[in-house]
Amino acid sequence: MTRSILVVDDSPSVRQMIARTLQGAGYTVDTAVDGQDALEKTQRKPFNAVITDQNMPRLDGLGFCKAFRSKPENSGVPVVFLSTESEAAIKEKARSAGAIGWMVKPFDQEKLLSVVRKLVGA
Template sequence: MAHRILVVDDSTSVRLMVSNTLKAAGYQVDTAEDGQSALDASQRASFNAVITDQNMPRMDGISFCRAFRARPENRGVPVVFLSTESEAAVKEKARSAGAIGWIIKPFNQQQLLSVVGRIVGA
């Protein structure tokens, strides 16, 4: 059974690029356009990992990560940020919210697959 990954980004092109990369590697992928939509999706389905952007409308990545982690069933699910943000303070807030990693955009497909493989144990 394929690992199920939730990809969260307000950019349609980034969602497609990340989704296509992961699907080509055999992962099952769900997408959401912002943190609120991702939180809603996480209440309908279980995921093996989440890849989220930081700067999004309605709910940013850090707020999403906090809300996602607040649900007991999501506490062990790895969350990795994929963002143009690179400030140490923002990364620290993400870690405090429960994120385990950070990838800077633009991303390298092999790097993304390597990170996802490590976090889901593939």
């Protein structure tokens, strides 16, 4: 069974780089341009995991994570932040909002794949 990952980032080049990395490893990838777009997509289709940026227009990563977690059907879906932010306070806010991990950009492709494999399997 193919695992489906939602990638949320306002940067087209970052979305494309993450998507290519995951698709190359056999995952199905959908993308969203910000947290609001991501919420709309998660209402139409279930995902096995979400990788989200923090700083985005309309709805940032924390806002997305809180809204996503407010729906019971999303309780078991892992959310990992992939952001340029690295302060402990923002990471703690993300954990409180329901994220299970935080990676810092620029990201290492093998590390990203390793994290995703741990979350959803190969």
